[in-house]
Amino acid sequence: MLTEEQKAFYAENGYLKVDSVLTADQLSRAQSIVTDWIEGSRSVTESDDLYDLDQGHSAETPCLTRVKLPHRNDPFFWDLLTASRVTEVLNDLLGPSTIINTSKLNCKAPGGGAAVEWHQDWAFYPATNDDLLAFGVLLEDMDEENGPLMVIPGSHRGPVLSHHHEGHFCGAVSPDDPDFDLSKAVTLTGRAGDMTVHHVRALHGSAPNRSTRARKILFYECASADAWPLLGASSYIHGLGQQGFWADLQDRIITGEPCFTPRLEQVPVRMPLPPAKDNTSIFRTQMSGGMKSAFG
Structure with a gap:
């Protein structure tokens, strides 16, 4: 799927844009499911296991920050990850054995959908090596006006910045960090x-x-199977116990086989401890953390 030039660009810059990953039928199906989910949120008044509600959400004007775990809530999104061009890109960058850490549909409603403050995913869930990535599958056209993803090239080869404020993990970096x-x-x-x-x-x-347009991105956060999570990271898996972790791991295999020989690399790590005041989502972590915004 990817050319050698694309792989080299990703290795050097830490990001990549891949055009037309979804077929027309896949895009239409994904959009239809998401529309149904958003319609279903009209009867919801508090965030729950499926929805994270944004400020101003109402039955008349649904406003979501996120639909949680789409790959678990509709088999189409699991199929998209495991048997499509998305899968080809995944194996090109992470190898034959891969797992999913989580998925989410990030929604920004027109006219002020919430920002995501600057951060490194690694600050939330460090592992034994850093062969982890996130895919952002665009379900709407995206330009500079409707809150697109921004990235700093080469920052994946630099330090792990502090994501702490007033003694607690806050899920965002300070815009004043040198x-x-x-x-x-x-x-x-x-x-x-x-x-x-x-x-x-x-x-x-x-x-x-x-x-005045919606912004919907389907995110898959994936890892090489030999990248094992570190204890103390902000992940549900630490509460599962050994038997629960094993069962959960098998459910998260995307391609290949589970790995029982984690690869240890000399990578910089800062643990997300003491934990955030509210770690139920990145939006709540950042809001409760009180870090100065880089977006004014």
């Missing part, structure tokens, strides 16, 4: 059906949606 240079940021725009890729250590964020 290692954070917003002037280097690249904006990843594209057409519905395109896909972005960013490395787990790449600095990234997205501004509020100030347009």
Whole structure:
């Protein structure tokens, strides 16, 4: 699927844009399911196991920050990850044996959908090596007005910045951090059906949606099977116990086989401890953490 030039670009810059990953039928099906989910949120008044509600959400005007775990809530999204061009890109970048850590549909409603402050995914869930990435599958056309993903090229090869504020993990970096240079940021725009890729250590964020159009991105966060999570990271798996972890791991295999010989690499790590005041989602972690916004 990927050319050698694309692989080299990803290795050097920590991100990649892949055009037309979804077929027309796949895009139409994904959009239809998402429309049904958003319609279903009209009767919801508090965030629950499926929905994270944004400020201003109502039956008349649904406003979501996220639909949780789409790959578990409709088999289409699991099939998309395991048997499509998405899978080909995954294996090109992470090898034959891969697992999913989580998935989410991030929604920014028109006219002010919530920003995602600048952060590194690695700060939330470090592992024994950093062969982890996130796919962002665009379900709507995306330009600079409706809150696209932004990334700082090469930041995946730099330090892990502090994501702490006032003594607690807050899920965001300070815009005053000397290692954070917003002037280097690249904006990843594209057409519905395109896909972005960013490395787990790449600095990234997205501004509020100030347009009159929705912004919906399906995110898959994936790892090489030999990248094992570190104890203390902000992940549900630490509460499962050994038997529960084993059962859960088998459910998360995308391609290949589970790995029982974790690969240990000399990679920088900062643990997300003391934990965030509210770690139920990145939006709540960032809101409760009180870090100064890089978006003004």
